[in-house]
Amino acid sequence: MIAELETPPAVEEIAPTAGRLSKLRGRLSRSQNAFGRSLLGLLGAGTLDDDSWEEVEDTLLMADLGAAAAAEITEKLRGAVAAHGVTDAASARALLRRVLIEAVDPTMDRAVRALPHDGRPSVLLIVGVNGTGKTTTTGKLARVLVADGRHVVLGAADTFRAAAADQLQTWGERAGAAVVRADAGTDPASVAFDAVKRGIADGADAVLIDTAGRLHTKTGLMDELGKVKRVVEKQAEVDEVLLVLDATTGQNGLVQATVFADVVDISGIVLTKLDGTAKGGIVVAVQRTLGVPVKLVGLGEGPDDLAPFEPAAFVDALLGD
Numbered sequence: 001m002i003a004e005l006e007t008p009p010a011v012e013e014i015a016p017t018a019g020r021l022s023k024l025r026g027r028l029s030r031s032q033n034a035f036g037r038s039l040l041g042l043l044g045a046g047t048l049d050d051d052s053w054e055e056v057e058d059t060l061l062m063a064d065l066g067a068a069a070a071a072e073i074t075e076k077l078r079g080a081v082a083a084h085g086v087t088d089a090a091s092a093r094a095l096l097r098r099v100l101i102e103a104v105d106p107t108m109d110r111a112v113r114a115l116p117h118d119g120r121p122s123v124l125l126i127v128g129v130n131g132t133g134k135t136t137t138t139g140k141l142a143r144v145l146v147a148d149g150r151h152v153v154l155g156a157a158d159t160f161r162a163a164a165a166d167q168l169q170t171w172g173e174r175a176g177a178a179v180v181r182a183d184a185g186t187d188p189a190s191v192a193f194d195a196v197k198r199g200i201a202d203g204a205d206a207v208l209i210d211t212a213g214r215l216h217t218k219t220g221l222m223d224e225l226g227k228v229k230r231v232v233e234k235q236a237e238v239d240e241v242l243l244v245l246d247a248t249t250g251q252n253g254l255v256q257a258t259v260f261a262d263v264v265d266i267s268g269i270v271l272t273k274l275d276g277t278a279k280g281g282i283v284v285a286v287q288r289t290l291g292v293p294v295k296l297v298g299l300g301e302g303p304d305d306l307a308p309f310e311p312a313a314f315v316d317a318l319l320g321d
């Protein structure tokens with residue numbers, strides 16, 4: 001009997017990753033309308049009285065920059081306007097651009113550590129509350145890495161929701177990445193262990209592990225993620241712990257972020273659903289709260305709607321043309 005040949009699923013073409021944020025800038029239109037446009041309007045109006053400066057600060061607060069950053073940016077703008085004046089729309093834009101880029105902090109290292117080292121693949125844990133876009137982000141990130149020529153293995157360690165592994169498998173097939181999974185209810189740490197083992201055996205460049213993010217209790221979360229990390233570290237170092245946060249959840253998201261940061265060392269933040277919010281300032285707030293850079297941003301539900309975060313391109317998108 002002839003064994004049935006398994007047809008390998010068609011691997012899709014993946015959009016290049018360089019300059020994605022600029023290409024997807026239109027997705028930030030809600031933030032641009034609510035934030036860039038009103039700030040430019042206020043600053044470009046010429047002489048600003050106390051009420052106008054209060055409005056500037058309120059606009060920044062409404063964009064979720066956080067109280068400290070909003071006050072600081074307002075002060076900087078005020079100082080610059082007092083010293084040099086703002087004569088026209090172009091100088092208002094240039095000033096705002098400079099101050100906002102400074103607030104987003106272009107000096108932070110935003111490289112995603114996904115290169116093999118010491119003869120082993122890099123290992124990335126993707127953590128975050130369910131529903132934030134964790135599985136989707138793991139899949140999109142796999143595509144980013146594959147597009148950059150990397151060999152990727154995915155680990156479906158979110159074993160609490162059966163559909164999560166199916167979802168990840170589909171992402172893996174479309175991107176051309178192997179997926180290690182187990183039955184629902186299997187210990188997430190054992191799936192993570194197997195994924196790393198497979199990554200090493202296959203000579204992969206990177207292993208991405210989608211973890212479960214049930215925020216039941218802090219101790220539960222700590223036990224769960226702590227165990228995954230410990231077990232993985234029996235074979236390879238964990239190079240990145242990426243925290244996925246839903247930008248539309250605003251201050252609530254920041255609270256979640258601090259809980260995760262308390263239980264595991266976060267090395268980078270992925271802010272998803274920035275396309276669905278007017279509160280793009282959350283980038284600044286979350287970086288300040290955690291002291292960790294935003295490395296990637298989600299700008300839509302499409303498979304290539306994940307972009308490396310670039311401060312200047314982001315601010316340009318907020319300010320519009």
Ligand SMILES: Nc1nc2c(ncn2[C@@H]2O[C@H](COP(=O)(O)OP(=O)(O)OP(=O)(O)O)[C@@H](O)[C@H]2O)c(=O)[nH]1
Nearest residue numbers: 129130131132133134135136272273298299300301
């Ligand atoms: N608009 C938009 N939607 C997104 C983005 N990222 C993820 N989503 C959507 O958010 C929903 C949740 O994504 P998932 O990846 O399933 O979320 P999860 O955190 O893995 O949650 P579980 O699978 O329940 O563990 C999906 O409908 C995604 O398409 C984004 O950047 N923009």
